Amino acid sequence: xxxxxxxxxxxxxxxxxxxxxxxLFAAAAAIAWSWRDDLPDPIASHWxxxxxxxxxxxxxxxxxxxxxxxxxxLCALFSAIAWFWGVSAISRRMVAASNVWAGGFSASLLLFxxxxxxGLPDATQATLPGWAVAAAILLPLVPAVVAxxxxxxxxxxxxxxxxxxxxxxxxxxxxxxxVWIRRADGxxxxxxxxxxxxxxxxxxxxxxxxxxxxxxxxxxxxxxxTFAYTVRVDATGLTVRxxxxxPGTHVAADxxxxxxxxxxxxxxxxxxxGWRVGRGGRVGVxxxxxxxxxxxxxxxxxxxxxxxxxxxxAALLNTLADRTHR
Amino acid sequence: xxxxxxxxxxxxxxxxxxxxxxxxxxRGQLAPGDRLPTARELxxxxxxxxxxxxxxxxxxxxxxxxxxxxxxGAVVTARAAADLSPVEQALAVLVRVAREANLSTETLTVLxxxxxxx
Numbered sequence: 001x002x003x004x005x006x007x008x009x010x011x012x013x014x015x016x017x018x019x020x021x022x023x024l025f026a027a028a029a030a031i032a033w034s035w036r037d038d039l040p041d042p043i044a045s046h047w048x049x050x051x052x053x054x055x056x057x058x059x060x061x062x063x064x065x066x067x068x069x070x071x072x073x074l075c076a077l078f079s080a081i082a083w084f085w086g087v088s089a090i091s092r093r094m095v096a097a098s099n100v101w102a103g104g105f106s107a108s109l110l111l112f113x114x115x116x117x118x119g120l121p122d123a124t125q126a127t128l129p130g131w132a133v134a135a136a137i138l139l140p141l142v143p144a145v146v147a148x149x150x151x152x153x154x155x156x157x158x159x160x161x162x163x164x165x166x167x168x169x170x171x172x173x174x175x176x177x178x179v180w181i182r183r184a185d186g187x188x189x190x191x192x193x194x195x196x197x198x199x200x201x202x203x204x205x206x207x208x209x210x211x212x213x214x215x216x217x218x219x220x221x222x223x224x225x226t227f228a229y230t231v232r233v234d235a236t237g238l239t240v241r242x243x244x245x246x247p248g249t250h251v252a253a254d255x256x257x258x259x260x261x262x263x264x265x266x267x268x269x270x271x272x273x274g275w276r277v278g279r280g281g282r283v284g285v286x287x288x289x290x291x292x293x294x295x296x297x298x299x300x301x302x303x304x305x306x307x308x309x310x311x312x313x314a315a316l317l318n319t320l321a322d323r324t325h326r
Numbered sequence: 327x328x329x330x331x332x333x334x335x336x337x338x339x340x341x342x343x344x345x346x347x348x349x350x351x352x353r354g355q356l357a358p359g360d361r362l363p364t365a366r367e368l369x370x371x372x373x374x375x376x377x378x379x380x381x382x383x384x385x386x387x388x389x390x391x392x393x394x395x396x397x398x399g400a401v402v403t404a405r406a407a408a409d410l411s412p413v414e415q416a417l418a419v420l421v422r423v424a425r426e427a428n429l430s431t432e433t434l435t436v437l438x439x440x441x442x443x444x
Contacts, residue, residue, distance in 0.1 A: 170328075172330070173332060173334070175332070175333060175334055176330055176331065176332045176333075176334075177330065177331045177332075177333070177372050177373055178328060178329065178330040178331070178372075179328075179329050179330075179368065179371035179372055180327070180328045180329075181327065181329070181363045181367070181368070181371070182327070183361070230363075230367075232363075232367070232371060234371035234372070235371075235373075236371075309327075309355070312328050316328065
């Protein structure tokens with residue numbers, strides 16, 4: 001794949017996912033606006049720790065305007081990632097999902113906030129139940145997943161040049177088959193995940209908004225899925241897969257230009273831990289700092305996985321990639 | 327860890343896997359508690375029949391290197407971390423004297439096998 005074609009794909013994706021996001025929010029805003037004659041003025045626009053006692057009020061138009069700014073800012077932020085760093089399909093996929101989720105979240109939250117205020121004489125009686133917040137977070141995941149699935153995978157693009165001559169190799173006889181399998185885990189992921197979940201759970205208990213427990217449950221699933229992986233190098237290439245089977249990614253052996261060991265600084269290079277898009281569009285499965293396996297792929301793509309004994313994995317991947325060029 | 331299979335070798339395929347697991351344990355690449363890949367995964371990656379891998383795992387279990395537990399797969403046992411350095415030292419001596427005696431690898435292997443079966 002040439003440099004131009006991923007940029008074209010990224011531009012198209014930014015356009016349709018942002019428009020979808022804006023359309024979702026515009027539809028919700030239009031519905032809320034059609035309710036304006038039934039609403040108190042001002043309406044409740046913010047709730048503190050008590051679901052039954054709003055602590056912020058404003059006009060409907062200012063609430064819609066504020067939410068519009070939020071959607072535009074979020075989409076601009078996510079879109080910039082695809083625009084500048086969307087060289088890998090996996091990054092573009094995350095951006096499409098994030099854009100659509102942002103619009104869906106703002107739309108649902110607006111409707112859940114404003115809808116129950118219809119017919120109220122006074123906005124101080126307005127409630128924002130926990131289930132509404134949980135639903136506003138979870139419901140937009142459905143269109144977000146659809147958007148992610150709509151993003152095409154990178155088409156197969158075998159590298160035209162042989163694997164870099166100075167890259168490490170291992171001695172493998174002709175006809176000898178080999179596989180390197182290693183578990184990637186560690187780092188602060190589990191501890192951070194546990195602290196975040198306990199904090200949110202305590203908050204939910206304190207607020208007595210039991211429906212919001214759906215949020216720590218969802219987070220727990222995400223942490224379990226994304227903080228331990230099996231990394232495998234075999235004749236098909238490099239496969240990184242979560243212990244529970246998803247998420248994962250694969251680099252075909254014939255798309256490998258060079259595999260090597262690299263020093264990973266999670267915060268500086270990727271801004272944190274987990275599935276990341278870093279500088280230059282490098283995709284990172286970053287669980288800890290220290291040595292990682294770096295694979296440079298055709299089309300300017302690259303992938304880093306923090307895994308122990310990356311030197312063996314890199315050498316085997318180069319050796320097996322050589323075989324695809326014969 | 328790295329697993330390799332040489333179909334051209336005289337050594338049976340399952341025995342190649344068994345030997346590599348022992349070596350990896352001796353060199354610290356497999357630690358007690360480590361989990362071996364599932365037999366299916368290893369078989370697919372090395373283009374082997376899954377029964378070949380299972381046979382290797384069963385022998386490794388019989389030899390005490392791993393435990394096979396339902397649901398948990400093949401787990402390296404605490405006993406596995408045997409120190410092979412005396413063996414490697416003795417091997418270095420054996421190889422040196424065998425070369426001095428002009429023994430071929432095949433002949434030496436036969437001698438070693440004979441000695442081991444005594």
